Amino acid sequence: MRLSEAPKRSRAPGLTSLIDVIFLLLMFFMLASTFSIYQKLDVTSGAEGVGQMEQSPILLQVFAEGQLSVNGDRVKVEVLIATLEEAGIEKNRPVAIIPATDSTVQDVVSALEMLKTAGWSATIVGN
Numbered sequence: 001m002r003l004s005e006a007p008k009r010s011r012a013p014g015l016t017s018l019i020d021v022i023f024l025l026l027m028f029f030m031l032a033s034t035f036s037i038y039q040k041l042d043v044t045s046g047a048e049g050v051g052q053m054e055q056s057p058i059l060l061q062v063f064a065e066g067q068l069s070v071n072g073d074r075v076k077v078e079v080l081i082a083t084l085e086e087a088g089i090e091k092n093r094p095v096a097i098i099p100a101t102d103s104t105v106q107d108v109v110s111a112l113e114m115l116k117t118a119g120w121s122a123t124i125v126g127n
Contacts, residue, residue: 057094058084062111064102077110081118091119 061069066077075083095115099108 057096061098062103062108063100095120
């Protein structure tokens with residue numbers, strides 16, 4: 001009497017390793033991507049003419065403890081508006097706020113609030 005072998009049942013492939021690979025890929029792409037928002041600031045060059053230079057933004061760098069720099073000149077936060085008005089800068093000119101590495105969020109918000117209250121349009125650029 002001849003006995004035939006019982007047919008082997010095929011097993012479903014294990015999905016545990018597939019889930020691990022998908023999880024590792026997910027972690028890789030989450031860590032490799034950046035979620036920063038890059039902003040562009042149009043700064044005109046001197047070759048474009050005097051009319052274009054009047055509309056270039058005022059660069060306001062904010063440092064810690066109420067220290068500011070308006071186009072490279074150091075001023076205190078209390079005299080910011082007076083400094084801008086004495087320089088004869090129109091309120092329709094944009095102001096680009098650049099926070100320094102040692103500045104806090106409160107320093108930047110204080111400068112931004114002061115500019116908005118006085119009527120200037122300010123934009124935070126950078127960090």
